[in-house]
Amino acid sequence: MLDIKFVRNNPDAVKKALADRAVDVYLDEFLDLDEERRKKLVEVEQLKNKRNTVSEEIGRLKKAGEPADDKITEMRSVSQSIKKMDEEIREIEEKLQKILLTIPNIPHETVPVGADEEDNEEVRRWGKPREFNFKPKPHWEIAEQLDIIDFERGSKVSGARFTFYKGAGARLERALINFMLDLHTREHGYKEVLPPFIVNADSMTGTGQLPKFAEDMFKLENTNYYLIPTAEVPVTNLYREEILPAEKLPVYHCAYSPCFRAEAGAAGRDTRGLIRQHQFNKVELVKFSYPEKSYEELEKLVENAEKVLQLLGLPYRVVNLCTGDLGFSAAKTYDIEVWLPSFNIYREISSCSNFEDFQARRANIRFRREKKSKPEFVHTLNGSGLAVGRTVAAILENYQEEDGSVSIPPVLQPYMGGITKITAEK
């Protein structure tokens, strides 16, 4: 959510940001409503002031045993006017809030202006895609031949885009989760959290999933609960409605969680394999930062996520998302894309964003610079470190051998009970 005062004072900047994102918002209507609200507010506050002073007087008169009937009658009508005006103001505020909640964040000045992913800007590459002397297979073929992932039974038991991991596949997934958590907690200074996987609507609004993106999520019927689409939601909302002591900043958390996504509107895309599932695992990194340090923190966050791929020996590139591809709440986002040989392209495996104070304002997460200074909004950041399912896919594809077996990256071997290779069971 943007600062209403900022929108009021910088309508042109907001309009430009909206245009760059190709988003339609009725900003002029918003500005008119805002002005009307303030006008009415002044009026009603004057009336309230009158009510307060006269009511006090009535109390004094009654105590002294003097009559106050005429004043009471007068106040009766004043109170009625106040009630009416409060109602009008409330309606205006509701409209304002509704619009405000659907205005996306303003892109940072270093974000390239562009229409879609074609206009994203490649920042760097790491690692060289391996040259195969045979035709690399897609990960779902490898996995099925090794009998470590069962897509068909996943569909039977749940539906499309659900899978069973089995044997070494299940263990690989678990190994990756532990490897990532260990790396981020031991080497990168993140404190681990294991959050609830179900949250309420307030939390979803706090991080920006609601009200605009309700159809992307699974809602539990007859409740106010949602399955989390990412650990970003519970972990960022950890400090909702709180004022953090300055000495605690920056706060770093990492969290494993399953993620549930309805993938509405993605029918027909990535129908095979692990790339797009209704349920997948992810290790998430979340930061709460001083405003002036948040872009520094973003760079460090991306590097922390990259480190996972480097240690796993998976080639990747980092791209700076353009205005048209940028998520609703983000001011700037780096995607990390891992090399997938069978696709012959880089595919998103991590998304690291700085939300500046956009989520903090929605969720009311603040900090106090000095003991006596006013609370300010923190900046929030998060990034995948990494999406585990896609990492499994990348390992299977990049480490596959011609005989159908898959080598285990050395850093993962301790987590896999020392095995160096996944081979088909006899």
Next chain:
RNA sequence: GGAGAGAUGGCCGAGUUGGUCGAAGGCGCUCGACUCGAAAUCGAGUAGGCAGUGUUGAUCUGUCUCCAGGGUUCGAAUCCCUGUCUCUCCGCCA
């Protein structure tokens, strides 16, 4: 699931026969005095949102906020209704 109790400022905790209550008191914190310094002691200060003023986030003014949302009333932390959460006991359960 059944029965009961409760939700007040950074924390603890008064206030529940409605009327100078944004809220006593204590702790904590900040500043000052004392001290070579510290402790102790003494004095002062110590919520947030919105709006106006100023103008750039000093000050001043108004207003709202005592879990949330409604209601009664000239006036509610105090009365009524609904919801949420917490605690205790019982039942059930991993």
